[in-house]
Amino acid sequence: MQIGIDQLAFYTPKTYLDLVDLAHTRNQEPDKYRIGIGQSQQAVIPVTQDAVTLAANAAVKIVNTTNRDQIAMVLFGTESGIDNSKSAAVYLQRLLHLPGNIRTIELKQACYGATAGVQFAHDYVRLHPDKQVLVIGADIARYGLNTPGEVTQGGGAVAMTISAEPRLLNLDNETAFKSEDIMDFWRPLYRTEALVDGRFSENVYIDFFKAVWQDYQQQTGRAIADFTAFAFHLPFTKMGLKALRAILPEADETQQKQLMANFEASRVYNRQVGNLYTGSLYLSLRSLFDNATLKPGQRIGLFSYGSGAEGEFFSGTIGDQFDTQASRQWFTDFFGSRQQLTMAQYExxxxxxxxxxxxxxDLSHDDARFVLSGIKHDQRQYVDRGN
Known part of the structure; x- marks a missing residue:
């Protein structure tokens, strides 16, 4: 029995900032952002959206009458939680009209949270193959105006269903992971913006990737020649490129070209959205699916990283019912309908x-189906405009 990602959807608001404008305003060369960081645009999240509404707007695309009663758990990875006690997942349960006999859990370990959800879901479905698990990665990346991390802001949500006999990606059982208490990135409870040691965090990311890649190879006996492509957690897309280059010498010249071409396909969407924290790896996977030439049975490697720090390398093979036409069209329409903000509007x-x-x-500037309409008696008020 194969278990893996059956559906994978994405949402972010249509408002965005062009990083050329940011570069000019901050007295930087645009190529420092476009090439040095590997980013072109970033999503700008209005106050009427939070982790819950972002997740709902993504998940509603893949949760409907055909699978609603099959969903046994909602595993919500986020580091942008809205409550220190109540999980974001239980709000989502209500907004999506999911059944009451369901688990609703929020998971946190920086950008790794959604991958924890995928792995827990994989184990659950193995024991309950008639059920599905809804896994969410939803975040708003904030570092502050005129800070070194400003160029790597962004936000949005991915929603995935994990099921038996999945259409998109059959997950392999083998996985390699590593954890260590490291202060490369953190956000104390009293702060709305994160703190980061940027260069140190980049080094830790690469070190963790090389460690779990080596562990995975020792466990499985597989080598780089067994992979068609790699998808990476992309806080900015140059980060994934650095990781890939660390292992490219293990491939022959022909495969190196293929892996580089597929990496470019995997960062098309992330370049235009920015940092999703928990969702970044899975937006990259969605971009790879939609923009590369792939075939059923080919193996994909995935590297997940959450600062603080935890890393995991795992893999999967493309499903027999792999089809990306609808997703490609959605992204084409979405990017064609976005609203570019001026620097003043963005700030x-x-x-x-x-x-x-x-x-x-004021909801007049937010056209999303699910929105945050305000706070009443210290309770967030959510609106579903689709009902």
Whole structure:
């Protein structure tokens, strides 16, 4: 029995910032961002969206009457949680009209949370092959205006269903992981923006990747020649390129060209959205599926990384019902309909914050189905415009 990713959807608001504008305003060369960082645009998240609404807007594309009653768990990976006690997953359960006999759990380990969800879901479905698990990675990446991390901001959500006999990706059983208490990135409870030691974090990312890649090879006996492509956690897309280059010498010249071409396919979407934290690896996987020439049975390697730090390398083979036409069309339409913000508009949106207590928000500039309409009696108020 094969178990893996059956469906994979994405959502982010249509408002974005062109990083050439950011570079000019911050007195930087645009190529420092476009080439040195590997980013072209970043999503700008309005105050009427949070981790819950982002997740709902992604998940509604893959949860419907055909599978709603099969979903036994919602595993919500995020580092942008909205409550120190109540999970984001239980809000999502209500918004999606999921059944009551269901587990709703929030998972946190920086950008690794969604991968933990995928692995837990894989184990659950193995024991319950008639069920599905909804896995979410939803975040808003914030470092602050005019900070070194500003260029790697962004946000959005991925939603995946993990099932038996999946259409997209059959996950292999073998996986390699590593954890270590490292202060490369963190966000104390009193802060809305993250703290990061950028160069140190890059080095840890590469070290973890090489460690888990070597562990995986020792476990499985597989080599780089067994892989058609690799997908990486991409806080910025140059980071994944550095990781791939660390192992490229293990491949022959022909395969190196193939792996590089497929890496370029895997970062098309991330270049235009920015950092998703928990969802970044899976947006990269979606981009790989949609923009590379792939065939059923080919093996894909995936590297997940969460600062602080935890890394995991795992793999899967493309499913027999692999079809990307609908997803490619959605992304084409989405990128063609986005609204570019000026620097002044971007800074104004970024600076808007929810107050500590009651507020009613202006929804006129947010066309999403699920929105945050305000706070009443210290409770977030969500609206489903589809009902």
């Amino acid at each position: 104004r949106v970024f600076s808007q914050k929810l107050p500590d207590h009651d507020v009613l928000l």
